[in-house]
Amino acid sequence: MKLLAGTRKGLFTFEFDDKKWRMSDRQFLGDPVPMLLPVPENNQLFTVLGTGHFGTKLHRSDDSGQSYSEVATPVYPEKPADSGDLVPWSLELIWSLEKGLGDTLWCGTIPGGVFTSTDAGESWQLNENLWNLDARRKWMGGGYDWPGVHSICVDPRDASVVTLGISIGGVYRTTDNGNSWKPRGEGLRADYVPPDIAGEPDQQDPHRIAQCAADPDYWWMQHHNGIWRSSDDCATWQEIMEVQPSTFGFALAVHPTDGNTAWFVPSLGSESRYPVGAKMVVNRTVDGGGSFMQLKNGLPQEDAYDLVYRHCLEICPSGDMLVMGSTSGNLWFSNDAGDHWEIVSRHLPPILCLRYVEFM
Amino acid sequence: MNIRKVLDQILIKVDFTPNLRRHLTLDRCLVEATTVAEVLEQLFTSQEKLRGYILDDQGAVRKHINIFVDNRIIRDPVGLTDKISESSDVFIMQALSGG
16 A cells, blocks of 8 residues: 655655655655646546646656556636636636546646546546536635635436535535535534624535445534534534634545544644644544544644645555645654554655555 | 748747746747737647646636737736737746636
Protein backbone atom coordinates (compact mmCIF):
# COMPACT_ATOMS: atom_id res chain seq x y z
CA MET A 1 0.00 0.00 0.00
CA LYS A 2 1.13 3.53 -0.78
CA LEU A 3 0.28 6.81 0.84
CA LEU A 4 0.08 9.88 -1.37
CA ALA A 5 0.42 13.35 0.12
CA GLY A 6 -0.53 16.34 -2.01
CA THR A 7 1.12 19.40 -0.54
CA ARG A 8 1.65 23.10 -1.15
CA LYS A 9 4.92 22.23 -2.86
CA GLY A 10 4.51 18.91 -4.60
CA LEU A 11 3.36 15.30 -4.42
CA PHE A 12 5.10 12.98 -1.98
CA THR A 13 4.68 9.20 -2.05
CA PHE A 14 5.26 6.96 0.96
CA GLU A 15 5.48 3.18 1.14
CA PHE A 16 4.74 1.07 4.19
CA ASP A 17 7.79 -0.96 5.08
CA ASP A 18 8.79 -2.55 8.37
CA LYS A 19 5.87 -0.89 10.20
CA LYS A 20 6.90 2.58 9.05
CA TRP A 21 5.90 4.89 6.21
CA ARG A 22 9.00 5.88 4.23
CA MET A 23 9.12 8.48 1.48
CA SER A 24 9.75 6.78 -1.84
CA ASP A 25 9.07 9.47 -4.43
CA ARG A 26 8.82 13.25 -4.86
CA GLN A 27 7.04 14.71 -7.90
CA PHE A 28 5.77 18.08 -9.14
CA LEU A 29 8.15 19.80 -6.74
CA GLY A 30 7.25 23.43 -6.22
CA ASP A 31 3.65 23.16 -7.43
CA PRO A 32 0.61 22.93 -5.15
CA VAL A 33 -1.22 19.58 -5.37
CA PRO A 34 -4.71 20.23 -3.98
CA MET A 35 -6.34 16.96 -5.05
CA LEU A 36 -5.47 13.41 -6.10
CA LEU A 37 -7.46 10.48 -7.43
CA PRO A 38 -6.00 7.00 -7.77
CA VAL A 39 -7.90 4.60 -10.04
CA PRO A 40 -6.00 1.43 -9.18
CA GLU A 41 -7.92 -0.92 -11.50
CA ASN A 42 -6.45 1.07 -14.43
CA ASN A 43 -3.11 1.82 -12.74
CA GLN A 44 -4.07 5.46 -13.11
CA LEU A 45 -3.33 8.36 -10.87
CA PHE A 46 -4.84 11.79 -11.44
CA THR A 47 -2.91 14.69 -9.93
CA VAL A 48 -4.28 18.22 -9.81
CA LEU A 49 -1.80 21.08 -9.98
CA GLY A 50 -3.03 24.37 -8.58
CA THR A 51 -0.45 26.58 -10.21
CA GLY A 52 -1.00 30.03 -8.79
CA HIS A 53 -0.31 32.04 -11.93
CA PHE A 54 -1.33 29.74 -14.73
CA GLY A 55 -4.49 28.20 -13.28
CA THR A 56 -5.47 24.70 -12.31
CA LYS A 57 -4.05 21.85 -14.40
CA LEU A 58 -4.67 18.10 -14.39
CA HIS A 59 -2.09 15.40 -15.02
CA ARG A 60 -2.73 11.67 -15.46
CA SER A 61 -0.39 8.78 -14.94
CA ASP A 62 -1.13 5.45 -16.63
CA ASP A 63 1.73 3.63 -14.93
CA SER A 64 0.84 3.85 -11.25
CA GLY A 65 2.34 7.30 -10.79
CA GLN A 66 5.74 6.82 -12.37
CA SER A 67 5.20 9.16 -15.33
CA TYR A 68 2.56 11.72 -16.17
CA SER A 69 1.08 13.66 -19.05
CA GLU A 70 -1.16 16.70 -18.90
CA VAL A 71 -4.79 16.03 -19.78
CA ALA A 72 -7.71 18.43 -20.19
CA THR A 73 -8.85 20.77 -17.46
CA PRO A 74 -12.54 21.45 -16.96
CA VAL A 75 -13.52 24.72 -18.65
CA TYR A 76 -16.67 26.67 -17.90
CA PRO A 77 -18.83 27.73 -20.86
CA GLU A 78 -19.08 31.34 -21.95
CA LYS A 79 -21.06 33.32 -19.41
CA PRO A 80 -24.20 34.80 -21.02
CA ALA A 81 -24.19 38.59 -20.88
CA ASP A 82 -27.64 38.60 -19.29
CA SER A 83 -26.98 35.84 -16.76
CA GLY A 84 -27.04 38.16 -13.75
CA ASP A 85 -24.77 35.62 -12.05
CA LEU A 86 -22.25 37.23 -9.71
CA VAL A 87 -20.10 34.10 -9.71
CA PRO A 88 -17.28 34.05 -12.28
CA TRP A 89 -17.71 31.21 -14.75
CA SER A 90 -14.06 30.27 -14.55
CA LEU A 91 -12.29 27.38 -12.89
CA GLU A 92 -10.60 28.48 -9.67
CA LEU A 93 -9.79 25.13 -8.09
CA ILE A 94 -10.41 21.42 -8.52
CA TRP A 95 -11.46 20.61 -4.97
CA SER A 96 -12.69 17.02 -5.34
CA LEU A 97 -12.25 14.11 -7.73
CA GLU A 98 -13.98 10.73 -7.49
CA LYS A 99 -14.68 7.70 -9.65
CA GLY A 100 -18.36 7.15 -10.39
CA LEU A 101 -20.59 4.93 -12.51
CA GLY A 102 -18.65 2.95 -15.12
CA ASP A 103 -15.87 5.10 -16.53
CA THR A 104 -17.32 8.32 -15.14
CA LEU A 105 -15.02 10.64 -13.24
CA TRP A 106 -16.61 13.36 -11.12
CA CYS A 107 -14.80 16.63 -10.56
CA GLY A 108 -15.99 19.19 -8.01
CA THR A 109 -14.77 22.75 -8.38
CA ILE A 110 -14.70 26.24 -7.06
CA PRO A 111 -16.82 28.21 -8.17
CA GLY A 112 -19.39 25.48 -7.52
CA GLY A 113 -19.74 23.54 -10.76
CA VAL A 114 -19.34 19.81 -11.15
CA PHE A 115 -17.82 18.27 -14.27
CA THR A 116 -17.74 14.70 -15.53
CA SER A 117 -15.38 12.86 -17.84
CA THR A 118 -15.86 9.45 -19.44
CA ASP A 119 -12.52 9.39 -21.26
CA ALA A 120 -10.09 9.47 -18.35
CA GLY A 121 -9.83 13.24 -18.27
CA GLU A 122 -9.22 13.83 -21.98
CA SER A 123 -12.40 15.95 -22.00
CA TRP A 124 -14.80 17.28 -19.36
CA GLN A 125 -18.47 18.23 -19.46
CA LEU A 126 -20.09 20.68 -17.07
CA ASN A 127 -23.09 19.17 -15.28
CA GLU A 128 -25.54 21.83 -16.39
CA ASN A 129 -28.40 20.31 -14.40
CA LEU A 130 -26.65 21.36 -11.20
CA TRP A 131 -25.09 24.56 -12.57
CA ASN A 132 -28.45 25.84 -13.86
CA LEU A 133 -30.36 25.31 -10.62
CA ASP A 134 -31.96 28.55 -9.44
CA ALA A 135 -30.92 27.62 -5.92
CA ARG A 136 -27.25 27.88 -6.88
CA ARG A 137 -27.60 31.67 -6.79
CA LYS A 138 -28.03 31.36 -3.00
CA TRP A 139 -24.68 29.61 -2.57
CA MET A 140 -21.77 31.60 -1.14
CA GLY A 141 -18.06 31.44 -0.67
CA GLY A 142 -16.92 30.14 2.68
CA GLY A 143 -13.25 30.84 3.20
CA TYR A 144 -12.71 30.98 -0.53
CA ASP A 145 -14.32 33.78 -2.54
CA TRP A 146 -16.81 31.52 -4.29
CA PRO A 147 -18.73 28.35 -3.43
CA GLY A 148 -17.06 25.02 -3.99
CA VAL A 149 -17.76 21.29 -4.15
CA HIS A 150 -15.33 19.53 -1.83
CA SER A 151 -17.06 16.20 -1.16
CA ILE A 152 -18.34 13.79 -3.83
CA CYS A 153 -19.75 10.59 -2.35
CA VAL A 154 -20.62 7.83 -4.82
CA ASP A 155 -23.10 5.42 -3.23
CA PRO A 156 -21.56 1.95 -2.82
CA ARG A 157 -24.99 0.39 -3.48
CA ASP A 158 -25.71 2.26 -6.72
CA ALA A 159 -23.09 4.42 -8.42
CA SER A 160 -25.75 6.53 -10.14
CA VAL A 161 -26.51 7.98 -6.68
CA VAL A 162 -24.01 10.75 -5.94
CA THR A 163 -24.07 13.12 -2.99
CA LEU A 164 -22.18 16.41 -2.91
CA GLY A 165 -20.92 18.51 -0.03
CA ILE A 166 -20.85 22.18 -1.02
CA SER A 167 -19.27 24.98 0.94
CA ILE A 168 -21.47 27.06 1.14
CA GLY A 169 -24.38 25.34 -0.60
CA GLY A 170 -25.24 22.40 1.61
CA VAL A 171 -25.76 18.81 0.55
CA TYR A 172 -27.08 17.93 -2.90
CA ARG A 173 -27.91 14.52 -4.30
CA THR A 174 -28.59 13.00 -7.67
CA THR A 175 -30.20 9.56 -7.94
CA ASP A 176 -29.96 9.42 -11.74
CA ASN A 177 -26.25 9.95 -12.42
CA GLY A 178 -26.47 13.72 -12.56
CA ASN A 179 -29.69 14.33 -14.51
CA SER A 180 -31.43 15.96 -11.54
CA TRP A 181 -30.37 17.23 -8.11
CA LYS A 182 -32.14 17.83 -4.81
CA PRO A 183 -30.93 19.26 -1.49
CA ARG A 184 -30.65 16.96 1.55
CA GLY A 185 -30.18 19.28 4.49
CA GLU A 186 -33.05 18.88 6.97
CA GLY A 187 -31.86 19.45 10.51
CA LEU A 188 -28.79 21.53 9.70
CA ARG A 189 -28.24 24.99 11.17
CA ALA A 190 -26.19 28.00 10.03
CA ASP A 191 -25.24 30.63 12.60
CA TYR A 192 -23.61 32.94 10.05
CA VAL A 193 -26.86 34.00 8.32
CA PRO A 194 -29.97 35.73 9.72
CA PRO A 195 -32.05 33.42 11.94
CA ASP A 196 -34.98 33.28 9.53
CA ILE A 197 -32.89 31.48 6.91
CA ALA A 198 -30.55 29.57 9.26
CA GLY A 199 -32.23 26.27 8.45
CA GLU A 200 -32.31 26.67 4.67
CA PRO A 201 -30.45 23.85 2.95
CA ASP A 202 -28.59 26.16 0.54
CA GLN A 203 -27.13 28.24 3.38
CA GLN A 204 -25.36 25.30 5.01
CA ASP A 205 -21.59 25.03 5.15
CA PRO A 206 -20.57 21.41 5.41
CA HIS A 207 -16.79 21.39 5.64
CA ARG A 208 -16.74 17.69 4.81
CA ILE A 209 -19.26 14.86 4.49
CA ALA A 210 -18.58 11.13 4.39
CA GLN A 211 -20.61 7.94 4.15
CA CYS A 212 -19.98 4.58 5.79
CA ALA A 213 -18.97 2.21 2.97
CA ALA A 214 -20.59 -0.92 4.44
CA ASP A 215 -23.45 0.84 6.21
CA PRO A 216 -24.31 3.48 3.61
CA ASP A 217 -27.35 4.94 5.38
CA TYR A 218 -24.91 6.28 8.00
CA TRP A 219 -23.35 9.66 7.29
CA TRP A 220 -21.21 12.12 9.19
CA MET A 221 -20.67 15.82 8.62
CA GLN A 222 -18.17 18.30 9.94
CA HIS A 223 -20.11 21.54 9.49
CA HIS A 224 -18.94 25.09 10.08
CA ASN A 225 -21.25 25.17 13.09
CA GLY A 226 -20.53 21.74 14.50
CA ILE A 227 -20.86 18.00 14.02
CA TRP A 228 -23.92 16.30 12.52
CA ARG A 229 -24.81 12.72 11.70
CA SER A 230 -27.50 11.04 9.66
CA SER A 231 -28.69 7.46 9.99
CA ASP A 232 -31.35 7.70 7.30
CA ASP A 233 -29.17 8.36 4.26
CA CYS A 234 -29.15 12.16 4.57
CA ALA A 235 -32.95 12.50 4.81
CA THR A 236 -32.48 14.14 8.23
CA TRP A 237 -29.43 15.31 10.16
CA GLN A 238 -28.97 15.33 13.93
CA GLU A 239 -26.55 17.70 15.63
CA ILE A 240 -24.03 16.21 18.06
CA MET A 241 -23.46 18.84 20.73
CA GLU A 242 -21.17 19.39 23.68
CA VAL A 243 -18.18 17.63 22.22
CA GLN A 244 -14.94 18.58 23.96
CA PRO A 245 -12.65 20.34 23.31
CA SER A 246 -14.52 21.80 20.30
CA THR A 247 -16.98 20.92 17.56
CA PHE A 248 -15.21 23.12 15.00
CA GLY A 249 -12.95 21.56 12.41
CA PHE A 250 -12.64 20.51 8.80
CA ALA A 251 -11.61 16.87 8.42
CA LEU A 252 -13.47 13.72 9.35
CA ALA A 253 -13.14 10.00 8.76
CA VAL A 254 -15.86 7.36 8.97
CA HIS A 255 -15.13 3.74 9.76
CA PRO A 256 -15.61 1.68 6.57
CA THR A 257 -17.74 -1.00 8.24
CA ASP A 258 -19.16 0.65 11.37
CA GLY A 259 -21.36 3.68 10.77
CA ASN A 260 -21.33 4.60 14.44
CA THR A 261 -17.55 5.12 14.48
CA ALA A 262 -16.03 8.36 13.22
CA TRP A 263 -13.03 10.62 13.83
CA PHE A 264 -12.80 14.42 13.91
CA VAL A 265 -9.92 16.86 14.40
CA PRO A 266 -11.12 19.71 16.62
CA SER A 267 -9.87 23.24 16.24
CA LEU A 268 -10.48 26.22 18.51
CA GLY A 269 -12.99 27.88 16.22
CA SER A 270 -13.72 29.72 13.02
CA GLU A 271 -11.66 32.79 13.93
CA SER A 272 -8.78 30.87 15.53
CA ARG A 273 -7.98 27.82 13.53
CA TYR A 274 -5.51 25.96 15.70
CA PRO A 275 -5.90 23.22 18.32
CA VAL A 276 -7.60 24.17 21.59
CA GLY A 277 -4.86 25.03 24.08
CA ALA A 278 -2.31 24.34 21.30
CA LYS A 279 -2.72 20.62 22.15
CA MET A 280 -3.27 18.36 19.16
CA VAL A 281 -6.08 15.82 19.62
CA VAL A 282 -8.29 13.62 17.47
CA ASN A 283 -11.85 12.94 18.63
CA ARG A 284 -13.33 9.47 18.15
CA THR A 285 -16.84 8.27 18.71
CA VAL A 286 -17.79 4.58 18.57
CA ASP A 287 -21.41 5.01 19.64
CA GLY A 288 -22.88 7.26 16.99
CA GLY A 289 -21.89 10.47 18.74
CA GLY A 290 -23.18 9.53 22.18
CA SER A 291 -19.67 10.03 23.53
CA PHE A 292 -16.25 11.03 22.23
CA MET A 293 -12.76 10.07 23.32
CA GLN A 294 -9.93 12.56 22.90
CA LEU A 295 -7.02 10.69 21.36
CA LYS A 296 -3.67 12.35 21.93
CA ASN A 297 -1.08 9.63 22.52
CA GLY A 298 1.83 10.52 20.23
CA LEU A 299 0.42 13.91 19.23
CA PRO A 300 2.08 17.16 20.39
CA GLN A 301 0.55 18.51 23.60
CA GLU A 302 2.21 21.91 23.66
CA ASP A 303 2.67 24.65 21.11
CA ALA A 304 0.92 22.76 18.34
CA TYR A 305 -0.68 25.14 15.83
CA ASP A 306 -1.55 22.57 13.21
CA LEU A 307 -4.74 22.77 11.21
CA VAL A 308 -5.92 19.63 9.43
CA TYR A 309 -7.62 20.47 6.14
CA ARG A 310 -10.76 18.65 5.02
CA HIS A 311 -9.01 16.10 2.79
CA CYS A 312 -6.21 15.35 5.23
CA LEU A 313 -7.61 12.67 7.55
CA GLU A 314 -7.88 9.33 5.76
CA ILE A 315 -8.77 5.86 6.92
CA CYS A 316 -7.59 2.79 5.05
CA PRO A 317 -10.17 0.33 3.68
CA SER A 318 -9.61 -2.16 6.52
CA GLY A 319 -10.49 0.51 9.08
CA ASP A 320 -7.52 0.23 11.40
CA MET A 321 -4.97 2.63 9.94
CA LEU A 322 -5.48 6.39 9.96
CA VAL A 323 -3.23 9.04 8.45
CA MET A 324 -3.42 12.74 9.21
CA GLY A 325 -1.55 15.70 7.71
CA SER A 326 -1.49 19.32 8.80
CA THR A 327 -0.85 22.82 7.51
CA SER A 328 2.35 22.81 9.57
CA GLY A 329 3.68 19.94 7.46
CA ASN A 330 3.29 17.26 10.10
CA LEU A 331 2.21 13.84 8.87
CA TRP A 332 1.08 11.23 11.41
CA PHE A 333 -0.31 7.71 11.23
CA SER A 334 -2.03 5.41 13.66
CA ASN A 335 -2.18 1.64 13.40
CA ASP A 336 -4.78 1.21 16.12
CA ALA A 337 -7.70 3.44 15.13
CA GLY A 338 -6.16 6.50 16.74
CA ASP A 339 -5.19 5.14 20.16
CA HIS A 340 -1.52 5.81 19.35
CA TRP A 341 -0.02 8.10 16.73
CA GLU A 342 3.42 8.09 15.17
CA ILE A 343 5.02 10.89 13.21
CA VAL A 344 5.90 10.18 9.57
CA SER A 345 7.42 13.58 8.81
CA ARG A 346 7.69 16.84 10.74
CA HIS A 347 8.67 19.09 7.89
CA LEU A 348 6.65 18.50 4.76
CA PRO A 349 5.15 21.53 3.01
CA PRO A 350 1.59 22.35 4.17
CA ILE A 351 -0.48 19.23 3.43
CA LEU A 352 -3.52 19.68 1.18
CA CYS A 353 -4.78 16.11 0.63
CA LEU A 354 -3.99 12.50 1.46
CA ARG A 355 -4.92 9.28 -0.34
CA TYR A 356 -4.18 5.61 0.16
CA VAL A 357 -3.68 3.50 -2.93
CA GLU A 358 -2.87 -0.09 -3.72
CA PHE A 359 -2.06 -0.44 -7.40
CA MET A 360 -2.62 -3.78 -9.12
CA MET B 1 16.27 43.22 -44.90
CA ASN B 2 14.02 43.60 -41.88
CA ILE B 3 13.91 40.09 -40.47
CA ARG B 4 10.40 40.70 -39.20
CA LYS B 5 9.09 41.59 -42.61
CA VAL B 6 8.77 38.49 -44.71
CA LEU B 7 6.67 38.44 -47.83
CA ASP B 8 5.01 41.70 -46.72
CA GLN B 9 3.67 40.14 -43.53
CA ILE B 10 4.26 42.00 -40.27
CA LEU B 11 5.73 39.64 -37.71
CA ILE B 12 5.62 40.37 -34.02
CA LYS B 13 8.24 39.01 -31.66
CA VAL B 14 6.72 37.17 -28.68
CA ASP B 15 8.57 36.05 -25.58
CA PHE B 16 7.43 34.27 -22.43
CA THR B 17 8.22 34.15 -18.74
CA PRO B 18 10.66 31.28 -18.19
CA ASN B 19 8.26 29.92 -15.56
CA LEU B 20 5.85 28.89 -18.30
CA ARG B 21 8.57 26.63 -19.65
CA ARG B 22 8.28 24.55 -16.49
CA HIS B 23 4.92 23.42 -17.79
CA LEU B 24 5.01 23.71 -21.58
CA THR B 25 7.55 23.56 -24.37
CA LEU B 26 7.77 27.12 -25.63
CA ASP B 27 10.20 29.09 -27.73
CA ARG B 28 10.43 32.73 -28.58
CA CYS B 29 8.52 33.15 -31.79
CA LEU B 30 7.31 35.48 -34.50
CA VAL B 31 3.62 35.86 -35.26
CA GLU B 32 1.57 37.89 -37.69
CA ALA B 33 -0.96 40.05 -35.90
CA THR B 34 -2.45 43.50 -35.40
CA THR B 35 -4.04 43.03 -31.96
CA VAL B 36 -3.23 41.14 -28.76
CA ALA B 37 -6.13 38.79 -29.51
CA GLU B 38 -4.58 37.89 -32.84
CA VAL B 39 -1.18 37.33 -31.26
CA LEU B 40 -2.67 34.91 -28.77
CA GLU B 41 -4.80 33.05 -31.29
CA GLN B 42 -1.72 32.44 -33.41
CA LEU B 43 0.17 31.14 -30.42
CA PHE B 44 -2.71 28.85 -29.50
CA THR B 45 -2.85 27.44 -33.02
CA SER B 46 0.52 25.85 -32.53
CA GLN B 47 0.17 25.19 -28.79
CA GLU B 48 -3.48 24.74 -27.78
CA LYS B 49 -2.66 23.98 -24.13
CA LEU B 50 -1.12 27.45 -23.80
CA ARG B 51 -4.61 28.99 -23.90
CA GLY B 52 -5.53 27.74 -20.45
CA TYR B 53 -2.26 28.98 -19.00
CA ILE B 54 -2.74 32.58 -20.18
CA LEU B 55 -6.52 33.06 -20.39
CA ASP B 56 -9.29 32.15 -17.98
CA ASP B 57 -12.42 30.24 -18.97
CA GLN B 58 -14.09 33.43 -20.23
CA GLY B 59 -11.16 34.34 -22.45
CA ALA B 60 -9.75 37.15 -20.29
CA VAL B 61 -6.10 37.34 -19.26
CA ARG B 62 -5.61 35.42 -16.00
CA LYS B 63 -5.52 37.54 -12.86
CA HIS B 64 -1.86 36.81 -12.22
CA ILE B 65 -0.59 37.11 -15.79
CA ASN B 66 0.60 40.34 -17.36
CA ILE B 67 0.94 40.88 -21.10
CA PHE B 68 3.30 43.70 -22.10
CA VAL B 69 3.33 45.34 -25.52
CA ASP B 70 6.43 47.48 -25.94
CA ASN B 71 7.07 47.41 -22.20
CA ARG B 72 3.58 48.58 -21.24
CA ILE B 73 0.88 46.39 -19.72
CA ILE B 74 -2.03 46.02 -22.11
CA ARG B 75 -5.06 48.17 -21.31
CA ASP B 76 -7.73 45.65 -22.26
CA PRO B 77 -7.04 42.28 -20.60
CA VAL B 78 -10.68 41.27 -21.17
CA GLY B 79 -11.30 42.15 -24.81
CA LEU B 80 -7.63 41.88 -25.88
CA THR B 81 -8.11 44.77 -28.31
CA ASP B 82 -4.76 46.50 -27.76
CA LYS B 83 -3.15 47.27 -31.11
CA ILE B 84 0.17 45.82 -32.13
CA SER B 85 2.36 47.74 -34.48
CA GLU B 86 5.04 46.57 -36.85
CA SER B 87 7.84 47.17 -34.41
CA SER B 88 6.14 45.80 -31.30
CA ASP B 89 7.57 43.30 -28.90
CA VAL B 90 5.16 41.25 -26.82
CA PHE B 91 6.12 39.74 -23.48
CA ILE B 92 3.88 37.31 -21.59
CA MET B 93 4.91 37.49 -17.94
CA GLN B 94 3.58 36.39 -14.58
CA ALA B 95 2.48 39.09 -12.19
CA LEU B 96 4.36 39.38 -8.94
CA SER B 97 1.12 39.75 -7.03
CA GLY B 98 -0.70 36.72 -5.72
CA GLY B 99 -0.16 33.36 -7.33
